[in-house]
Amino acid sequence: MKKLEEFCKERWLWKEGLIIAICAALFYVYFQRPIGISSGYATLSYLLSESSVDFNRAKIFAIVNIGIIFGAMIAAWSERCLGKWKLFGKKIRWKQLSLALAGGLLMGYGAKIANTCLVGTMLSGIPNGSFQGWFFLLFLVPGVPVGVYLIKLVNGFTLNSANRKNAGQGGSQT
Known part of the structure; x- marks a missing residue:
């Protein structure tokens, strides 16, 4: 927990940019298209509105959005644990x-x-x-x-x- 606290105290500007650039590049290389968010939410909405959800029909972009939601939850939780979230x-x-x-x-x-x-x-x-x-x-x-x-x-x-x-x-x- 101490290492996480030290990591969160310093500015991240170049680290965040590098992480985002690497993720975007890997996503582009693997899926042959850039990252997008809004289409994935529409797909999730459609799938969840059906009586039975068939995740075989889910596009990877909808699944990426689930990761974004959980990532935001983890980030909020870590900020709360460090006493910074207000x-x-x-x-x-x-x-x-x-x-x-x-x-x-x-x-x-x-x-x-x-x-x-x-x-x-x-x-x-x-x-x-x-x-x-x-x-x-x-x-x-x-x-x-x-x-x-x-x-x-x-x-x-x-x-x-x-x-x-x-x-x-x-x-x-x-």
């Missing part, structure tokens, strides 16, 4: 939860309408030089700060000096 040091409010759920549903709906997803665009569209990837990036860059501002506005969150110190050390945003 949501701005406050209880989750219904307003915040409903906005998060609505935002997630709208992102998924938009991904299906656009016939792509955020992960697919970032890991395949931009590196391949597709117009959609660069168009996405053009709106992502200003959109993220606006989204962060709106989240702070809804939550009444301010970044005081104690939070800045924790955020600068790679700690949680309490």
Whole structure:
């Protein structure tokens, strides 16, 4: 547990990038297509809506998404075990939860309408030089700060000096 705690304390920027690049490359080599998320969720939804689930018909992309869900659960659990997991040091409010759920549903709906997803665009569209990837990036860059501002506005969150110190050390945003 001590090694995990030390590993989680340091910044991961280059390590995370390297891990993601290796996983994306291996996925591309093995399946001859880039990683995508939204199609897998649609496949899972279809399979789970049937009376009997036949996992032989499940595409590998749906199974990859199950891994993403479990990976997120493990990451949240490890953060909680290390005492870092907090949501701005406050209880989750219904307003915040409903906005998060609505935002997630709208992102998924938009991904299906656009016939792509955020992960697919970032890991395949931009590196391949597709117009959609660069168009996405053009709106992502200003959109993220606006989204962060709106989240702070809804939550009444301010970044005081104690939070800045924790955020600068790679700690949680309490």
